[in-house]
Each structure stands twice: as structure tokens, then as C-alpha cells.
Amino acid sequence: MPNSQKHRGANPKDYAAFTDKNIDNLKQAVSDLSWLLSNGYAQKASLKIVGDKFSLTDRQRKAINAASAERESLELRKKNEISIDLDIHSDFKKLNSTLVIDGYNLLITTECALSNAPLFIGLDGCMRDIASIHSAYRKVEETIPALELIGNVIEELEIKETIWVLDSPISNSGRLKKIMEDLAEQKKWNWNILLEKHADKSIVELSQNENHIVASCDAWITINASKWVNLCSFIVKNYVPSAWILDFRK
Numbered sequence: 001m002p003n004s005q006k007h008r009g010a011n012p013k014d015y016a017a018f019t020d021k022n023i024d025n026l027k028q029a030v031s032d033l034s035w036l037l038s039n040g041y042a043q044k045a046s047l048k049i050v051g052d053k054f055s056l057t058d059r060q061r062k063a064i065n066a067a068s069a070e071r072e073s074l075e076l077r078k079k080n081e082i083s084i085d086l087d088i089h090s091d092f093k094k095l096n097s098t099l100v101i102d103g104y105n106l107l108i109t110t111e112c113a114l115s116n117a118p119l120f121i122g123l124d125g126c127m128r129d130i131a132s133i134h135s136a137y138r139k140v141e142e143t144i145p146a147l148e149l150i151g152n153v154i155e156e157l158e159i160k161e162t163i164w165v166l167d168s169p170i171s172n173s174g175r176l177k178k179i180m181e182d183l184a185e186q187k188k189w190n191w192n193i194l195l196e197k198h199a200d201k202s203i204v205e206l207s208q209n210e211n212h213i214v215a216s217c218d219a220w221i222t223i224n225a226s227k228w229v230n231l232c233s234f235i236v237k238n239y240v241p242s243a244w245i246l247d248f249r250k
Contacts, residue, residue, distance in 0.1 A: 008108060008140045009117030009131030017060050018118050018246060029054045029064045030248045034123060037070040062130040067122035067248040069219065077124050077222045082213060084229045086156065092229060095213060099159045099231075100206045101150075102199070102216030103166040103176075106232050108133065109217070110150060111142040113236045113243040121247040126217035127233040136171035139179070147180060151189050153235050161190050163212075165203050168195040 018026075029050050036046035043065075051061040069077075084092045112129040113119060119127050154162055164180065166173045177193045184191035196202040200221055207214045207225035214221060215231035222228050236243050 005138055006141050007115040007117075008142055009112035009129050010115050011059065011117070013057070013059065014118050017057050018063070022060075023246065025054050026056075026060060026064060026246075027248050027250075029056065029060075030067045030123065033064055033068040034070060037068060038072070059130055063118070063120050063246075064248075066128040066130060067120045069123045073219060073223055074124055077219070080225060080227055081222070082227055082229050084157075084231060084234050092213075093158065095227075096160075097213040097227075098161040098163060098209075098211055099154065099229075100163045100165065100203055100212050100214045101231075102203055102214065102218055102221060103164045103193075104133070104137065104170065104199075105216050105218050105221075106150065107143075107146055109232050110146040110235060110240075111140060113240045114142040114145055114149075115140070116242065116244050119236065119243060119245050121233065121245060121249060123249060124219070124222070125233065125249070126222070126230055127236055127245070128217055133170065135169070137173060137176055139172075139176070143176075143179070144183070147183055148187075149239060150235065151183070151187055151191075153231075153239060155189065162192070163206065164191060164193045165199050165206070166193065166195050167199040168197050 033046055033050045037043060047061060047065055082092050108131055109119065109127060109129045112131050117129060117131060119129055121127050166177060173195055177195060180191060180193050200218060203214055203216065203221055204224045206212050207227060214225040214228040216222060216228060217232050
């Protein structure tokens with residue numbers, strides 16, 4: 001059956017699932033789930049307990065799962081985070097680093113922002129989506145605009161070299177790599193796109209180079225990378241004013 005998906009992450013049920021009247025319950029659910037995780041309860045069981053308590057839908061459960069975090073992991077993530085802004089005197093600008101991008105992590109959330117799918121800011125300050133690409137990546141209408149936006153921001157941040165890391169086991173990663181290489185050549189962007197079987201591990205290994213800094217919102221990567229930036233949140237907040245963002249920290 002041919003793929004009919006045109007946009008990334010948007011679902012008609014989201015307008016009912018994430019209305020203003022539901023936000024307080026969802027924030028409390030995030031708090032409860034984070035407490036359970038912080039006290040050693042298993043993630044799957046904890047999510048079921050909290051989801052059942054608040055009678056959450058599947059997509060609401062995905063949202064609170066994305067936004068929650070145990071105390072210890074929050075401390076580890078924040079320890080190696082570098083703030084990012086356009087000021088020439090910022091810590092990020094002074095590093096003059098090669099940017100290592102968690103490819104699907106950044107691209108898919110940016111696509112979701114452009115398609116007006118809901119995005120969620122978790123307790124760690126990272127922005128996440130609840131889109132699912134399963135085992136195959138499909139190009140959508142937002143793919144090229146998302147890549148162009150990311151590339152323009154990277155250029156504005158004066159990043160001289162960018163390494164994208166894509167998960168090779170995901171189908172169509174090779175096709176996406178070609179799209180990105182063609183776009184980078186057209187725009188004269190210094191992009192190196194890698195296909196890696198164990199992308200998360202490869203990103204963390206690359207981060208050990210003192211001149212590399214990682215762009216990701218993946219929990220495991222941000223805990224283990226030597227330095228990381230919250231590039232996704234920076235891009236969406238500053239360049240996609242129409243994005244649908246729910247902040248679970250407040």
C-alpha cells in the first residue's frame with residue numbers, strides 16, 4: 001500500500017487531547033510519573049499507573065512520557081548543557097565547535113513544528129514530539145522546509161562544520177542522506193552526513209572530541225554526551241512562531 005502521509009506528526013484527535021482544560025491534568029501526570037521514576041519504579045508500569053489514574057489517551061500518555069524525567073537524570077543532563085543564542089559573546093559562540101546533529105531527532109521535531117503538530121517541553125527543557133516513523137522514514141511536505149530552516153539557523157550561528165548522524169537501520173535513510181547532500185551542495189553548506197547502525201552511541205563517541213558539541217533532545221544522548229545544546233527548542237521558539245507548544249514545566 002503506498003504511503004499517503006503528507007505532513008509530520010499532526011493528528012485530528014490532538015485538538016481534543018491537548019486543549020487548555022486538559023493541561024493541568026497533564027502537568028500533574030508528568031509530576032506523578034517523574035516522582036515514580038525518581039523513586040525507582042519501572043517506566044512501563046509507572047506510565048500505566050499514571051495513565052490509568054488520569055484516564056489518558058494513548059497520545060496523551062506518549063506526551064507525558066516524553067516530558068517526564070527522574071531527578072538524577074535531570075541533573076546529569078543539565079551538567080553538560082551549553083546555552084545557545086546568537087550573541088557573539090555567548091558560551092556557544094566562543095566554543096567555535098563542530099556541530100554533531102542527532103539527525104532524525106532534530107529533523108522530525110522541526111517538521112512537526114512546521115506542520116502544527118503538538119510539541120512538548122519536558123522537565124529537562126527539551127522540546128519533543130509524539131510523531132512515530134516506526135522503521136521507515138517518509139519524506140513529507142515539511143521535510144525540505146525543515147532542512148532549509150535548520151541550515152539557515154546553523155549558518156546564522158556561524159557554525160563552520162556540521163556532522164549529521166542518521167540511523168542506518170531506518171528505511172530510506174540513504175534517500176534522506178542524498179536529499180541532504182544535494183541541498184547542502186546547492187546552499188554551499190559544510191555538511192557531512194553519516195549513516196550509523198548505532199547512531200546514539202556514535203553521537204556520544206563523537207562528542208568526546210573536545211571540538212565537537214552535540215545537538216539532541218534524546219535523554220540518553222544528553223546524559224552521556226560531553227557537551228550538548230538544545231538546538232531544537234532554540235530553532236522552534238525563535239523561527240517558528242506559529243508552532244503549537246505545550247510547556248509542562250510551568
